[in-house]
Amino acid sequence: DIKPAVVYDQAGKFDKSFNEGVYNGITKFTEDTGIEIRESEPKNEAQVEQNLRRLAKRGYSPIVAVGFTMMSAVQKVAQDFPDVQFTIIDAVIDLPNVQSIVFKEHEGSFLVGALAAMASKTDTVGFVGGMDIPLIRKFGCGYEQGAKFITPNATVIQNMTGSTGAAFNDPTKGSELAKSQFSKGADVVFAAAGGTGIGVYQAAKDEGKLAIGVDSNQNHIQPGTMLTSMVKRVDSAAYKVFEEANTGEWKPGLEILGLSDGGVDWALDEHNKGLITADMKAKMDDVKAKIISGEISVHDYMSDSTCNY
Amino acid sequence: MSQAKVPAWVSVGLIPLLNILLAFLVSGLVFLAIGEDPIEAAGYLVYGAFGYDEGIGYTLYYATNLIFTGLAVSVAFKAGLFNIGGEGQAYIGGLGVGLLCLWFDSSLPLLVIAPLAIIGGALFGAAWAYIPAYLQARRGSHIVITTIMFNFIASSLMVYLMVNWLKAEGVMSPISRTFEESAWLPYMHDIFAPFGFDIGDSPLNLAFVLALLCCVFYWALVWHTRWGYQLRTVGTNPTAAQYAGIDNAKVTIWVMLISGGLAGLVGVNEIMGVNHNLLLNFTAGYGFAGIAVALMGRNHPIGIVLAAMLFGALYQGGAELSFEIPTITPEIVVVIQGLVILFSGALENMFKGKIEGLFLRKAAA
Amino acid sequence: MTQQTHPYSIELEGISKRFGTVQANKNIDLQVPAGTIHGIIGENGAGKSTLMSIIYGFYEADSGSISIDGQQVSIRNSQDAINVGIGMVHQHFMLVENFSVLENVILGAEGGAVLKQGMDAAREELKRLEQEYSLDIDVDAIVEDLPVGLQQRVEILKALYRGAKILILDEPTGVLTPQEADHLFRILKSLKEQGVTVILITHKLREILASTDNVSVMRQGEMVAHRETSKTDKEELAELMVGKKVRLKVNKDEAKPEQTVLSAKDLSFFDGQGVERLKKVSLDLKAGEILGIAGVSGNGQSELLNVLSGITPMASGEIQFAGQTITANAPKNAAQMRDLKMAHVPEDRHKMGLVTGFEAYEAAVLGYHDSEAYNGSVLMKRSAMLEECNERMAAWDVRPPNPHLKTANFSGGNQQKIVIAREVEQNPNVLLIGQPTRGVDIGAIENIHEQIVKLRDAGKAILLVSVELDEIMALSDRIIVMFDGAVVGEVSANEADERTLGLMMANAWNEGQGAQA
Amino acid sequence: MFETLILILDATLRVSTPLILAALAGLFSERSGIVDIGLEGKMLAGAFAAAAAAAVFGSAWIGLLFAIAASVSLALIHGFACITHRGDHIVSGVAINTIVAGLTVTLGLDWFDQGGQTPSLTGDARFTPITFPFADQLADVPVIGLIYSELLSGHNILVYLAFAMVPLTYWIVFKTRFGLRLRAVGENPHAVDTAGISVALVRYRAVIICGILCGLAGAYLSTAHNAGFLKDMSAGKGYMALAALIFGKWRPIPVLCACLLFGFLDALAVRLQGVSLPGIGEVPVQAIEVLPYVLTVLLLAGFIGKAVGPKAIGKPYVKERA
Ligand SMILES: Nc1ncnc2c1ncn2[C@@H]1O[C@H](COP(=O)(O)OP(=O)(O)OP(=O)(O)O)[C@@H](O)[C@H]1O
């Protein structure tokens, strides 16, 4: 049997979003296989490395590191423990014992952008990002493309919550930003902001507007308000890592997950089905097919650090 | 006020010990409240902090930061000033260290960069303390409030600088590029390795020695120089200081410079010793914890080292604890810290009167 | 006014009180006949204030009982005292300075949860009281704007407003000019006529003899004697206070003044609030003389010492000293003045002269800590400091002679010796000395006075500030009187008498025509 | 433009509410002579208790009660240390802030298993906006309509309560017996004592009021402005309130103005983000975020006028010298 472990980033495993996605994945894995997974939630920089190191020393493998903030620590520890398998999500490390998993967030964001434009009555949609980093701009850029694909003259208001890690955990600010976007005419807002999103959804609910969740399927948080969620299947990615490790198929290298392989998607469930008309659904299926087929090419912000498409 | 004196072991030994004991007792109640066994938890705590080489290394690494901030708080205390801005001074001190490393890491050897960065860190920290000090000395602004405000300002400034100027190419988080190894302060385990000692991989680095040197510096400065004499006079009786021709304002300013400089040295440990790049939030509350360290250490360098080790042990033991029992967060250590500050700081008189009275009555009888 | 049901308005039995190791009151008995003025005297620290504070419920006695009008009462806080009709004017006023007179008076007796109606009623009542006792005051004035004499009236009004039948006054005249004091005594008399019992604490035997019916004497926490005022005199009271015969005279020869060593011209000084505390003060100090400065405390003497010694900078004026001209633009701080051989024994040794948290040997170099004698190139020379401290302790008979004892743990007199030794041993050319014997017992006083005279005879110049007229007259060769920040007169020691000086201190002396009314 | 202004002001009211409540809390405490740097901790504890109780009982009002209880308990600890045991006020405040920062997360994790957060609150577990009569109908009336329907209407009860507290505080402090004693005890406790009033009792009452108001501020954070508790969610607001208190020179109306100014800057920062101002260009968000702190320092430096606090503030009341 394998001795797997996971290290969450400093937002903790219950961030209702990214980390929680991983948590859901591994819970399912444990249910399915009975294999316990060691979890660890470091609280500062020193502890990230300390915990990775300690897990490696105790013979855990594979060790999944959640989030780009762990990149440098994983890099160091992976070099020191070449026999241990590491997987990092959302960052790329080029080492023989590290698997890197990244997502085509721009494709998923394009989809929800399109849906937002369809649902908008004002032709104005909003985007609230968390920390102002290229990864989050990638979300915003995809979203904008999707919205303009449906309504070419749509207005897309974009705000970032802040420039530090705290920006992923500031619902108060999220709610203020959302309210300011609503006051500028937006009636659908997409939050790619971790815990900050909770405030955004709350504001949308309070003002009777629509919101779009991110990472996990967040439709259940404010049913009736959540138009959809741009799911980034970190849960199935994590599940897959452990499964492959269990069957001996785990291999290092870069893995990019997008629409075609279900790595990103939009969520339709009982919580939002009342908001999605058959028309919209049909249109969405069409757009999705076109992206997968390559007929629509979505620009990736991180490829050239601009949003020119 | 008495001819009959309370024995020293009572006032510097027994009473503080009772206070800490009480803090731990109440902490135990918190463990019980969250359904954890306090004895088991204490076991992990102690083992994590002192049970193995690496753990000890981590304990001392945390203690290093706390010695710096503890000394910083304490030296200001000696002059009657409450420097609550250690956090910001450490932050800006780290900026100084980082900038020097970034500028010189590829052109100068460690032997030159190290002293440069130490001085730089101290200077930056001191500079950040200068404004509150100046305002207190010359304009009577309350230093507690100004230093708190300067913590916030430091934090905004760092975010601005990191995001707009210092961020490395191609990374997500606002961190600078990693320094060349010529700007890495040697790890203790690397220093000991050639002699055949394996002390376990930990972030403990040469900055620990610097911290100990600072203790000696503090001791000599405060009790054995005329500056120290002036400083203590200002701290205990500012009117007498004026009478003695001591320039209170000047003393206030330079003691805050020293205080800020000491706090700034946290940057040496964190930036040059451990992280090897500039990043946000590396001060992680050490500036505030320094208040507790200074209080518990009774404003004496030996006491401060001991208190810093105690708190370092709490940090490291707490990390161990939450690693072993994931239902316990490391935040519980913050609770213990707070309780220690409460009982040995704010409530220090709770037993004092009674116990001293007991001894006085015995002596009087 | 009140119906007297019992011969003693207040009666104490076996009152004891200890502060830490200080036994401030020891088994005290006292009976105050109703409707009389009862004086209490005693040296500093004898326990007078403590006793009064116990009666007023500010402190709780360790043991003993209090009876009012023959009824034993339990007074555990000031409210209890007020309820049984006791009012007190404290040595240090208990006023909220930025409140109006009215607010101060009603504090604690507001007459309702909302202020409005209580305030209006109080205004009426105060008008009545003011007329009845001729206590004129503007009830809407802010207390800190009032002169001390009026602030004291507020205290008295406070007590009367609460219906006090027993009024305690703790050293009420210490801050008053003789004329203000006279007014106070007239008020007390009219209170007495209305049936109020007055307990009066004062150091001034003159006042006791002039205005009380009975007098009790305290010494070292004990009540040692009671006398009917008409049947005692100054000498007896002084002896009772101190416990031995008192020589009230200082032995000294005629002064032989030489050249002027310090000359001040038109010194001005403003305090933090911008009040002018020194108004163009000029004086000359000659070698070989003691120049005394008399005045009610708070008339600029402290400020004068501080400006002369460089502790606070002057606003304008000029000091000539040791060949230097010191002005507002070319100031010298206290350390620089010391270098020019000016020594200074400050008025308040706790606040200024010592650092009570220091060990004696450290306190013994305060102000001279920069001197080469105590310093190496970087570190201070502890052994040199200790050695010198030991020597001085022996020479000045400081008890206990332990240089490592915390300064706070020496008694007042010994603390004063440490300070005076420190300053005198520097062999200064000018010694400024403020309140040299405040809180010091008679034995030590003699010693200190001797030292001052000895220094003068060695040809040094001495500027002496004291609020004790007796001390000024006993020591000085020349006397300057200060009032409201200005020098209002100068007399030579031979011409000085208490009456003239008293009038000068009240600024009521007109040369040529004698005293005004 | 006018609409934008109204909307910014609307946000200002929301953001400054916890500041106002906490600053008034500090006003009571500090007027009595007790320095309270622990506003932050009390507010955080209140936020946690409110959200936790609201999550369990499903009622924001019950949450509010718990918030007040938690905050008052801390206030009593502060009082016990500073009033009864003459401890250092600042040290006690720092201790309380530290304990609360750790304890809320620890208890939160134990009780709710959500990484120290409380569950998201919905429905009655939150204070919801109150819409004034005819607000919707009047919305289209020029100027007045907007002011009435956007700015004045549509806040939750705690916002209105906070603003009502300002004149109430003024009245209590300056027009009542308690207020007179409160002010006196902060200026000269000896005078209060000799007037037959217990200094400790007045001060304890003051810190209890302080606790109640901090509890309100905390409850606002977690059950009105947000929908749940989050680690460190007070985010320095307690310190800002303290700054506002000094800025406002310990007087209710100026304190209100200071809070509104800070709130306005905060609301403005959200809206100025990424906006390019004519002549200045794009202002870094950090520059706006830092304004309240810089303003406070400038005030303290005496450039705007000296802030002189109650005279006996921070000094333990001792009758018997030790
Ligand atoms: N609050 C206190 N705490 C400790 N000791 C005190 C306190 N008040 C007075 N004492 C001590 O008690 C003794 C008596 O003091 P008290 O003030 O009663 O003297 P007093 O006769 O009023 O003197 P004075 O004439 O100087 O006013 C002194 O030794 C003094 O130091």
Ligand SMILES: Nc1ncnc2c1ncn2[C@@H]1O[C@H](COP(=O)(O)OP(=O)(O)OP(=O)(O)O)[C@@H](O)[C@H]1O
């Ligand atoms: N303010 C004070 N702080 C601490 N201790 C004090 C204080 N005042 C007095 N004492 C203590 O009380 C004792 C008695 O002091 P006090 O000044 O009444 O002595 P004394 O009997 O008058 O002696 P002396 O004749 O030397 O003045 C001293 O030994 C001292 O330790």
Ligand SMILES: [Mg+2]
């Ligand atoms: Mg007295």
Ligand SMILES: [Mg+2]
């Ligand atoms: Mg004495």
